[in-house]
Amino acid sequence: MNITRENIDELNAIIKVKVEKNDYAESVEKVLRDYRKKASIKGFRPGMAPMGMVKKLYGKSVLLDEVNKIVSENLTKHLVDEKLDILGEPLPSINAESDLDFDTKEDFEFAFDIAFQPAFDMKLSKRDKITYYEIEVDETMIQESIENHKSRFGxxxxxxxxxxxxxxxxxxxxxxxxxxxxxxxxxxxxxxxxxxxxxxxxxxxxxxxxxxxxxxxxxxxxxxxxxxxxxxxxxxxxxxxxxxxxxxxxxxxxxxxxxPAEVNQELFDKVYGEGTIASEKEYKNKIVEEIKASFVSSSDYKFLMDAKEKLVSKADLKLPDAFLKRWLVAANKELTTESVEKDYPLMQADLAWQLIKNKITEEQALKMEENELLDFAKQSVLMQFRQYGLMHIPDEQLEAYAKQTLTNEDERRKMVDRIFEQKIVEYLKETIKVENKEVSMKEFEELFK
Structure with a gap:
């Protein structure tokens, strides 16, 4: 087995994997012996067919499978051992020919195109400015919450x-x-x-x-x-x-x-627990606090989208576009060359943003503890319960629901991504100049049009 790499430019390279007979002969022979034991061949009892016949019937397909397996395993190992930061996955090369004559030859050479992540610096300071939009809590929102409480506890x-x-x-x-x-x-x-x-x-x-x-x-x-x-x-x-x-x-x-319930101490106790709120003023202040807290995720999302636009422009990353377009089509059955070409500017910005987030995460050594994930899951579950009017859930019950949610790998991955995005938001708020601006809900919604 011999693996070589030829750099075409800073972002593209060709990897050649040369496979010789002694790399695959033993594994092919072992698979064929297993085939002989199990194969049902007309005229022979299981395990009694001549090996020559087994090779004639299954030899080429077994050879192809075993060689491809060896190439895949060793190519992956090479990328890890060499610590190559690649984008996507290796693709059959269009820049070099592979020598794959399985009918007449015993040695084969596979050629793959790979693309590297671009090297870049992401230096941020207070000279970088991003607006943070805080949504104003108006009287209509407060009254809607009060009416909701009155209805729910009526x-x-x-x-x-x-x-x-x-x-x-x-x-x-x-x-x-x-x-x-x-x-x-x-x-x-x-x-x-x-x-x-x-x-x-x-x-x-x-x-x-x-x-x-x-x-x-x-x-x-x-x-x-x-x-x-x-x-x-x-x-x-x-x-x-x-x-x-x-x-x-x-x-x-x-x-x-x-x-509907009356706005009095009985309602305050039902909504927030006995003795937590002592007056209507405290009640309204608590409502304002809750509404503001519910808006934070929306404000953070807008802040993150604006940060994406600014930092992607600032980094101005050069990407191996031709390779990435090929890889996107190869990796996604629902995509075509035409659809990728049409949507590539958005895909390019998303990939650049992901590289920037990875850079920040690595350089700032951002980490997530398992208890953070559990707390996040508990908060997510609690928000779901509150949508149905269930405000006070026992912690042990909440934790049980959260742990159950985290057994879903897709949900777990989404939550991990959200946690790291929150950490990136906090890092950016500390590092760059954040200009706070209070806007109405209508004005905030207009920012997305």
């Missing part, structure tokens, strides 16, 4: 007459064209719907004011046009709901009314 009670915001439970019965109950028609009890979800105003008016045991006939599909919701309400297949026509008779069985 109480539901039975009502005598239907009002616009009530939930109504009742019995649906399908009618024929004459307004009589349809024999073998759709029938369901205990169907629940919100009055304010009724789409047609005249049908909504029929329901508002109804009392228990009142009967209302209306065209159900006009009231609820969403066939998924309709199918769920009637407990039928969506395909059946899509074909539904005509009127239904609805008999009111019960009326539920939700009464």
């Amino acid at each position: 109480e539901t009670s039975e009502a005598d007459m239907v009002e616009a915001k009530d939930l109504v439970k009742g019995k649906f019965e399908q009618l024929d064209t004459d307004g009589n109950l349809l024999e073998d028609g759709i029938f369901t009890e205990d169907s629940l719907f919100a009055v304010d979800r009724i789409e047609e105003e005249n049908i909504r008016a029929l329901v508002i004011g109804a009392k228990k045991d009142d009967i209302i006939d209306f065209e159900l599909k006009k009231a609820f046009a969403n066939t998924t919701d309709l199918a769920s309400m009637l407990r039928i297949d969506k395909e059946v709901a899509e074909q539904l026509e005509g009127n239904f008779r609805f008999t009111v069985q019960s009326i539920s009314r939700h009464q």
Whole structure:
């Protein structure tokens, strides 16, 4: 086995791997002996076919497999041993010919094109400026949070007459064209719907004011046009709901009314725990604090995107573009030469940014401890629970969910990436000049257009 490298320029090289018979002969022979033991060849019992026949039937394919395996293993080892920082993976060379005559020769030479990561410095200082956009918390946001708390911790009670915001439970019965109950028609009890979800105003008016045991006939599909919701309400297949026509008779069985909680100490205790908040002023301050905290990830994301644009431009990396375009097509089945050519400027910027992040991570010795990953996972899980109104989750339960999430390799990788991005954001904030600017949510959203 002989491996040589010929540098074409600073970013491209050719690696040649020469394989001789003594590199592969033993492994090929071993595989063929295993084939002989297991192969089912007509006229011979397993393991009794002549080796010559086994070689004739399987020799070339085994040779190809074993040689390719040896080349792959030794090429990978060479790249590691030589500490070559390459981009992508080696590709069959278009700059040098391979000698691969498996029919008549016993020695073979493979030629591969490789590309190197560009060498560069990333020196940052307070002369480098990036704006950090802080999203302003306005009164509308505060009131929305308060209304959410009032609704979530309010109480539901039975009502005598239907009002616009009530939930109504009742019995649906399908009618024929004459307004009589349809024999073998759709029938369901205990169907629940919100009055304010009724789409047609005249049908909504029929329901508002109804009392228990009142009967209302209306065209159900006009009231609820969403066939998924309709199918769920009637407990039928969506395909059946899509074909539904005509009127239904609805008999009111019960009326539920939700009464929002009052803004008082009882609400403060339910939302944040007993004794945590002592006044309405503290309550609103806590809400502002939470909203600001929820905006940090968005502000950091914008900051990171602006840093990407500035640092990619500052580094001005020269990349082996021709090789990278070939590699992208070879490594991604969904990509074509045409699509790569069209999108390459974005791909090029993304790759340059990844190299810059790797550089910062390495030079600043940024590391992640396993407990950091667990804490991040716990926070992510907690945010998911809060979306469903579950604010206080026992720590042992939260940790169990977090550990379960981390068993998913894809989720784990995403979280690791996010943690290192956070560390890079913190490094940049300390190293460059950050100009803080408060903007409204509308102004912030405009920055992405």
